[in-house]
Amino acid sequence: MTDPDDIGALLGAEGPFARELPNFAPRPAQQEMARAVQHAIAECETLIAEAGTGTGKTYAYLVPAMLSGQRVIISTGTKALQDQLFFRDLPKVRSVLGARLKTALLKGRANYLCLYRLDQTVREGASFDRHQAGQLAAIRAWSARTRRGDRMELAEVPEDSPLWLRVTSTPENCLGVECPFYDDCHVVKARREAQEADLVVVNHHLLFADLALKQEGFGEILPGAQAFILDEAHQIPELAGQFFSQSISARQLTELAQDALAECNGVTGAIGLMLEPIEALQDAVRKLRLALDPLPTRGAFHELLQREGVPTSLRDLGELLSALTDVLASQAERSRGLMNVHERAASLMERLDRIIEGHSEHDVRWYELFPRGFSLHATPLDLAAPLRAMRERTFAAWIHTSATLSVAGRFDHFARQLGLDDPQTLSLESPFDYARQALCYIPDGLPDPAARDYTERVIDAALPVLQASSGRAFLLFTSHRALRRAAELLADRVPWPLFVQGSAPRHQLLEEFRASGHGVLLGAASFWEGVDVAGEALSVVVIDKLPFAAPDDPVLQARLEALEQSGINPFMGWQVPAAVIALKQGAGRLIRDVHDRGVLVLCDPRLMTKGYGKLFLKSLPSMPRTHELSQVQAFFAPIANESGEPRAVMHDSFSDTAP
Incomplete structure (x- = not known):
């Protein structure tokens, strides 16, 4: 029997999730996070919860949110995650809990078909080419049958089609109650559902557009919540900068x-x-x-x-x-x-x-x-003050969660950026067995990353790893220039299919990479996070350099100068922590479930030659590290163990493993 007052026990071995969901694995870290989220909602507190990959943080906040009896807004980093949460995770949790509560999905107005703008576009009879005329016909046919009017339903018209700009509204061009289509407006219907819901799923763009600027006109919906749960919260500082600009x-x-x-x-x-x-x-x-x-x-x-x-x-x-x-x-x-x-x-x-x-x-x-x-x-220059004021206006609990919020176990950088004074914090390690499932390889002999031939040398170091793994790799770059150069260098040097960012839409590249089984994918910024390839299709992640933000960013330059004037070392106080969090995101692509195995290749020699390198290594999951290529080759050379299952020989050429 589970204790009905213990929310963690619901997610335990004797709880309803273990009984009713196939493949559900009870995890102590998930239970601990669920209790912390429940406490934060009940006590109207601010919580920072870092939950390593595989913790199951979605259920850890959905269960207490649904059982809280409070109005809760859950915000995710992307619309894709928002859809996954609303259409996949939320129904499962609600079904297991037997929770009788109203839920709603709310996106920014640009995601919804505008019937007035569609009518205008059709009436104008603009000179569309055959391709666009076909897309317009598809949108018209869909408009007659859709209930939500959400663009994501119509996969046959690409997300970047210029037609969407003509058939969706903006806060500026919406006619409001004077619109002849007002009674059937998809935006109005979505808002109404959200207004009446106990739990609303939004995305960070929409949340900040509303709370920071009242730009989307949802002011009557969001402030009514008693709790805000921000998933993928590491994205908040950058997004907040956009919305307070x-x-x-x-x-x-x-x-x-x-x-x-x-x-x-x-x-x-x-x-x-x-x-x-x-x-x-x-x-x-x-x-x-x-x-x-x-x-x-x-x-x-x-x-x-x-x-x-x-x-x-x-x-x-x-x-x-x-x-x-x-x-x-x-x-x-x-x-x-x-x-x-x-x-x-x-x-x-x-x-x-x-x-x-x-x-x-x-x-x-x-x-x-x-x-x-x-x-x-x-x-x-400083986002802490407007963010603090925004939170204080809501009189609500604020829960920030992600796999990457801390630097060497500390949350100071994230808390300072958001103006979080004395928050509750929780750090939960991934349940994956990194000591057995992963190996970190730091190649010897690479030059300073500023060297002119640095990308050539990175590719030279990566090639033998790719040969050992038979492809199945992500190569992540800190600049598009390096990515393009690497694509040129690899074009006729590897027998596996190459997938290069920019050559096709991201989702298409990922699908083709997964299907290839032995592909090599080259990506920059957008592939460092939010990309999930579980299984053998991805067994190597190569990172070319420590991901320091571009030094020519005018906002960053001004922030660093301001930090220096206030007596904080801008490099150690801002640039290093931000780069650590970005590196953790990139490294997090490697191990996505309990059966994954893989090698993380970190090419930047500053990890070993600079004092701050230790901070980066200390912030990564605990896994063996080596400079020896032979150990990488041994990792990918399975040897049958006593039970007949393959295992890998693995040693550590360092005296210590990553702490």
């Missing part, structure tokens, strides 16, 4: 011009007034992008202002946006659509003024360039 982009300005033009249809005389200022604004956006062309792709705002012609182009853009806003003001009363476009123009003008004129010591002003566009930003 003031930003304006070429795309926003171009869309404003296009929508203003579209709203002139059916309004007598409007086109005569609007056409000239609309075209002038579009031309100013193009001229500014051209003036920015010789600059690096990211940089501080003062660098941009020093470029000849840029200050003039910026001033012209501001004046022309102001002129269009004035014309729109004179027409705003003539239709709901024109009123909406006027409000957007006024908001963008205010934002542009704040970024160009702003000289706040609390903000970093910077720019970013894209092939056909640009964005301008003002980002707070």
Whole structure:
């Protein structure tokens, strides 16, 4: 009999999960986390819970959340994880617990089909090519049968199809209650369901858009919660920076011009007034992008202002946006659509003024360039204060969980970034047997990572490992340049299929990699986390360098200067901890279940030559380490043990194993 008051026991060997779910394995760490989450919700506390891969953290927070009797918001790192949680994990837990509670899935409005925008696109009869016309026909057919209107249901129209921009709404162009399709609006229905639910699954983008900016208009839904559970919480600092920033982009300005033009249809005389200022604004956006062309792709705002012609182009853009806003003001009363476009123009003008004129010591002003566009930003130097204020407004429990939040067992860096004062902390190691399942190989003789031939040397060191493992590897790079060079070097040197980031969508590369059985996948940033390949298809993870953030990031530079001024060593106090957490994410791709075996290849010699290298190694799961290639080869050369099952010979060439 399990104790009904012990939430951990529900997940134990005698509990309902063990009885009812095939392949459910009771884990003490999962039970401990469930008790900690239950306590945090009941006492309205802040909790940081690091749960190593395989802990089963999803059930560890879902069970107490469902049994709490409180309104709970669960936020995940990506929409894919959100769907997995809502459609797979949540129904299983609810069924086992027999929990009678309402649940809802809520995404940002760009994920939902807008019936008004679809109708407009069809009516305009724009000159689509055959391919896009086929996609539009597919969207129209789907619109007649979908209940949720969630884009992810329609796999045949790719996520990056430009058509989605035309048939979804933004906070700026939504007509609200005056929309002729309001009663059937998918966004309104999703919000209504969320309002009535006991447990709502959102993603970090939506959570922060709402709590930080009220941008998505869900203000009446999210603050009603008694607990917020943030999964993949290591992503929060970077995301929070985006949402507390003031930003304006070429795309926003171009869309404003296009929508203003579209709203002139059916309004007598409007086109005569609007056409000239609309075209002038579009031309100013193009001229500014051209003036920015010789600059690096990211940089501080003062660098941009020093470029000849840029200050003039910026001033012209501001004046022309102001002129269009004035014309729109004179027409705003003539239709709901024109009123909406006027409000957007006024908001963008205010934002542009704040970024160009702003000289706040609390903000970093910077720019970013894209092939056909640009964005301008003002980002707070310190996110702790706005994040703290946001949490305090909710009067709720806040639970932050991920496999990678600590640095050598300490949570100081994560807590400082988020302004978490004296939080409860919990560190749970992975239940996987890394000492038996994994080996860490640090090749000898590699040059300093700044060496010109460094990527060539990394590939030379990795090739014999790939031969020993017969492919089945991820090669993770800290830059796209290194990734492209490695792809060139490997193209005719390996007999296994190569999968290179950028050559196909991420999900397609992963599916093909899994199916190949012996593939070699080369990835940069987006493959370091959220990628799950269990089983023999992935048996090696090679990491080329310690993943320090790009030194040319203007926001990072300003933060490091501010830390130095406040007496904190910016390298050890920020750069190293951030890189440790990123390395843990990359290394975490290797062992995904109890049957996995694999070798982690860390190529950066600074692990052994610099004092801070120990901090990186101490933060990884405890596994044997070696400099000897022969031990890697022995790891992949199974020898039958007494029971007839294959096992691997393994020694440790160091006197110590990773602590």
